[in-house]
Structure formats: C-alpha cells, structure tokens
Amino acid sequence: MDRPAGPRTRTAPRRLHQEPEVVRWAREKAGLTKRALAETIGISEQLMGEIESGWRSATPANLKKIADALNCPLVALERKRSP
Numbered sequence: 001m002d003r004p005a006g007p008r009t010r011t012a013p014r015r016l017h018q019e020p021e022v023v024r025w026a027r028e029k030a031g032l033t034k035r036a037l038a039e040t041i042g043i044s045e046q047l048m049g050e051i052e053s054g055w056r057s058a059t060p061a062n063l064k065k066i067a068d069a070l071n072c073p074l075v076a077l078e079r080k081r082s083p
Helices: 019-027 034-041 045-053 062-071
Strands: none
Touching: 019 034, 019 062, 034 045, 034 062
C-alpha cells in the first residue's frame, strides 16, 4: 500500500494509561534519570520520554514495571477516568 507524499504528522494517543506528570515526578523523586529507569524496566530511553510527555501510552505491563521500579503504588501512576 502506498503512502501519500509529504511529511508524516504525529498525534498523541486519545487515551493514556498513565498520568505523564506523575510518572516524571515519581522518577525524579526516586533520583533516577530517564535512561536509568528505562534500562531498569527494559524499554528505550526514547519510549520512556514519550511516556512521560504523553506522546505514547504505557502498556499496562510497562506501567506496572515503572511503579515497581519507583517503589510507587500503581494506582498513583494510572490515568484517572472522567465520570
């Protein structure tokens, strides 16, 4: 299948599994760099940055690994649902 010519545009996911700001805050509070946390849980530093910025949604499995690595309750990192 051919792609249309021109630059690709990128959009953020419609639904995130995580609260990006809380993930960043918990990582910084734990004294870890993005690289160190990414290596600990087995993902790329780029993906970790995208999770923290809200450009990518963390899989439930990766969010659990992040919570475990940061010694943080999973519920604190999960996206709150609107009523």
